[in-house]
Amino acid sequence: MPEENRAAFHRLETMLLIRAYEHQLVELQRTGAPGTCTSVGQEACAVGVVEALDARDRIVTNHRSAGHLIARGAEPRRLMAEVLGRVDGYCGGRSGSLHISAKELGVVLTSTIVGGELSMAPGVALAQKMGAGNSEPGGIVAVFFGDGAACEGIFHEALNLAVQWQLPLLFVCENNQWQAFVHRLETMPDKAISAWARGHGLPVDSVDGNDVDAVHAAAARAVAHIRATGGPAFLELSTYRQRGHYEPDDQAYVDSAELQAWLQRDPIRMQGERLTAKGLIDAAGLAALELRVRETIATALDFAQASAWPTPDTLLEHVYA
Amino acid sequence: MTKMTRMTVEQAIHQALREEMRRDSSVLLMGEGSATKQRDLVADFGAERVRNTPLAEAIVAGTAVGAAASGLRPVIDLLFAPFMAYAMDALVNSAGKLRYLSGGQFQFPLVAMGMTGSGWCVGGQHNHNLEAMFVHAPGLKVVMPSEPADFKGLLKAAIRDDNPVLFFTDLGLLYQEGEVPDAEDFIVPIGKAAVRRAGGDVTLVGYAKTVAVCMQAASQLEAHGIAAEVIDLRSLKPLDEDTVLGSVRKTGRLVVVHEASGLCGIAAELAALAATKAFSALRAPVLRLTGPDAPAASSWVLEQAAVPKPEAVLEAVLDLVAGSRRDEAAGKSRAHDQDSRAHHDQLAGLAA
Numbered sequence: 003m004p005e006e007n008r009a010a011f012h013r014l015e016t017m018l019l020i021r022a023y024e025h026q027l028v029e030l031q032r033t034g035a036p037g038t039c040t041s042v043g044q045e046a047c048a049v050g051v052v053e054a055l056d057a058r059d060r061i062v063t064n065h066r067s068a069g070h071l072i073a074r075g076a077e078p079r080r081l082m083a084e085v086l087g088r089v090d091g092y093c094g095g096r097s098g099s100l101h102i103s104a105k106e107l108g109v110v111l112t113s114t115i116v117g118g119e120l121s122m123a124p125g126v127a128l129a130q131k132m133g134a135g136n137s138e139p140g141g142i143v144a145v146f147f148g149d150g151a152a153c154e155g156i157f158h159e160a161l162n163l164a165v166q167w168q169l170p171l172l173f174v175c176e177n178n179q180w181q182a183f184v185h186r187l188e189t190m191p192d193k194a195i196s197a198w199a200r201g202h203g204l205p206v207d208s209v210d211g212n213d214v215d216a217v218h219a220a221a222a223r224a225v226a227h228i229r230a231t232g233g234p235a236f237l238e239l240s241t242y243r244q245r246g247h248y249e250p251d252d253q254a255y256v257d258s259a260e261l262q263a264w265l266q267r268d269p270i271r272m273q274g275e276r277l278t279a280k281g282l283i284d285a286a287g288l289a290a291l292e293l294r295v296r297e298t299i300a301t302a303l304d305f306a307q308a309s310a311w312p313t314p315d316t317l318l319e320h321v322y323a
Numbered sequence: 324m325t326k327m328t329r330m331t332v333e334q335a336i337h338q339a340l341r342e343e344m345r346r347d348s349s350v351l352l353m354g355e356g357s358a359t360k361q362r363d364l365v366a367d368f369g370a371e372r373v374r375n376t377p378l379a380e381a382i383v384a385g386t387a388v389g390a391a392a393s394g395l396r397p398v399i400d401l402l403f404a405p406f407m408a409y410a411m412d413a414l415v416n417s418a419g420k421l422r423y424l425s426g427g428q429f430q431f432p433l434v435a436m437g438m439t440g441s442g443w444c445v446g447g448q449h450n451h452n453l454e455a456m457f458v459h460a461p462g463l464k465v466v467m468p469s470e471p472a473d474f475k476g477l478l479k480a481a482i483r484d485d486n487p488v489l490f491f492t493d494l495g496l497l498y499q500e501g502e503v504p505d506a507e508d509f510i511v512p513i514g515k516a517a518v519r520r521a522g523g524d525v526t527l528v529g530y531a532k533t534v535a536v537c538m539q540a541a542s543q544l545e546a547h548g549i550a551a552e553v554i555d556l557r558s559l560k561p562l563d564e565d566t567v568l569g570s571v572r573k574t575g576r577l578v579v580v581h582e583a584s585g586l587c588g589i590a591a592e593l594a595a596l597a598a599t600k601a602f603s604a605l606r607a608p609v610l611r612l613t614g615p616d617a618p619a620a621s622s623w624v625l626e627q628a629a630v631p632k633p634e635a636v637l638e639a640v641l642d643l644v645a646g647s648r649r650d651e652a653a654g655k656s657r658a659h660d661q662d663s664r665a666h667h668d669q670l671a672g673l674a675a
């Protein structure tokens with residue numbers, strides 16, 4: 003199989019894995035586990051961008067991070083253990099789903115304060131640029147945030163600083179149209195995000211966030227620019243939050259016509275159709291892929307549920323250095 | 324008899340908003356999703372007065388401050404209390420200070436609402452009892468009720484108050500039910516604590532979720548022959564010093580229980596109050612049972628380990644009363660045993 007096809011295939015499988023993982027979290031919530039913010043419908047953003055990064059790069063993310071983490075190679079079983087508050091989770095159960103970071107993967111700082119990711123990313127990029135810590139030459143930082151975060155003043159503060167200091171920072175706005183229970187068109191002009199970014203004077207690209215190949219191509223261009231110039235770039239990915247803000251959420255406030263239109267453009271379905279059209283996969287092949295990820299998730303669930311609870315005597319560990 | 328209706332804390336808050344918006348056309352509600360979540364208020368009072376805001380706490384709070392100084396009475400919903408960090412400049416530096424710094428030319432009748440507390444396993448960026456931070460800021464009032472009637476009565480009082488009021492809702496109480504007076508003129512005055520249970524042996528003080536913790540401990544103490552008085556502070560600023568001091572002068576023992584961490588917290592303030600103004604009445608050291616100096620963890624086990632529990636209060640009070648009775652019987656100074664009891668301080672929440 004040519005490399006290009008192998009990559010397209012791998013993207014599909016990773017998106018399926020993310021979807022299966024989050025569907026499992028939805029099930030778990032229904033039986034009493036803490037609710038999570040899923041990224042169902044946004045898998046192409048995570049997979050396309052993360053694939054354009056390499057091992058020396060760092061990721062800073064937010065509350066809707068499962069896709070970013072899994073695309074970066076996080077083990078679903080340790081993520082699930084974290085969501086369930088168990089010791090084998092990436093953060094020993096302290097984080098739960100909302101602030102999972104995994105230093106070993108380069109997913110360095112995760113904030114569930116909207117805008118928190120944007121406030122920290124320039125500093126991570128500065129450290130990369132200055133060669134601090136264990137950073138390697140040429141490493142960049144990708145920060146994932148939503149359209150809602152672009153409404154916080156810190157968005158502009160981060161952009162301005164990154165431009166003025168020429169920081170190796172890729173801003174990735176996953177514009178999923180929703181800011182919790184409020185549609186973004188209620189809080190900002192339609193084309194605002196890219197226009198605001200352009201106003202700060204850095205390269206801005208807007209692409210279809212549900213087309214994983216297009217996302218990857220745009221991210222690869224932006225990453226190349228950052229490595230070549232040392233300065234920042236901005237990517238707006240237009241996508242849709244298919245499920246509620248968190249689980250459970252009846253989505254009573256969602257316009258069903260809009261949701262239906264976006265469901266037709268589901269990123270996994272689009273990639274499946276593309277591969278089918280190219281003759282790279284057929285129905286049986288797709289079913290086999292789906293079975294494989296389901297098995298991975300079933301094993302992960304067993305692992306997470308068997309993992310121990312932290313003991314109360316560890317409560318004060320990690321508060322101070 | 325006052326007519327009452329049974330409702331949850333969430334419903335009581337909603338009823339207070341509705342009544343005050345009806346009563347005073349200068350009251351407006353703003354927040355991320357406020358209009359989406361309360362369509363009925365939009366229908367009754369119009370989109371101008373019930374607003375969804377952009378996701379931008381700093382400008383939501385700043386706008387409330389500017390509007391309050393200019394004839395409106397804004398209520399802002401900042402969702403989870405930690406998000407107030409972005410709003411802190413407007414609340415602390417503007418609303419809290421500009422009345423004074425303008426020589427009294429302006430006033431800031433606004434209410435900033437936020438949820439705190441354990442129970443949802445959401446971790447420290449959502450679950451943070453940071454109420455004392457605002458108590459520390461001059462010019463602000465702070466309330467934190469424990470039962471539906473008080474949520475209604477205090478929110479109404481806060482909206483009518485000409486000062487900025489921080490209104491905290493312990494999220495563990497949101498769906499708790501209670502009887503709430505129907506009367507539109509029902510108000511719970513800010514700065515007035517409630518004695519929830521009378522007793523002569525020890526004073527237990529709590530607010531929000533820990534009032535129930537104290538009540539449970541009090542009924543368990545009864546079996547041990549100890550009569551606990553339970554005070555629900557309701558307002559953290561101004562503090563109802565008279566009610567607390569009156570009780571301490573009667574019981575001689577003060578135990579303060581809150582979920583917020585102990586350092587520079589409400590319990591520390593009450594300990595200082597008792598030591599300063601009721602020293603001669605104290606028969607035992609003041610005890611604080613508080614959350615630890617640590618962010619809230621998400622994992623259920625760790626989250627709950629940080630929260631003061633009735634069993635810990637019971638144990639601490641039994642120890643305290645036994646110790647002080649022993650001392651008094653022996654005619655000893657009450658100081659000598661303090662070290663052995665000090666371990667309750669700060670860490671009692673962990674023991675449960």
Ligand SMILES: Cc1ncc(C[n+]2csc(CCOP(=O)(O)OP(=O)(O)O)c2C)c(N)n1
Nearest residue numbers: 066114115116148149150151180181182406
């Ligand atoms: C400072 C702050 N305000 C509010 C929230 C509550 N909240 C969490 S996610 C969210 C919506 C964020 O929208 P967006 O940035 O578009 O990201 P999305 O959730 O759509 O991925 C809100 C309001 C928060 N976590 N932090």
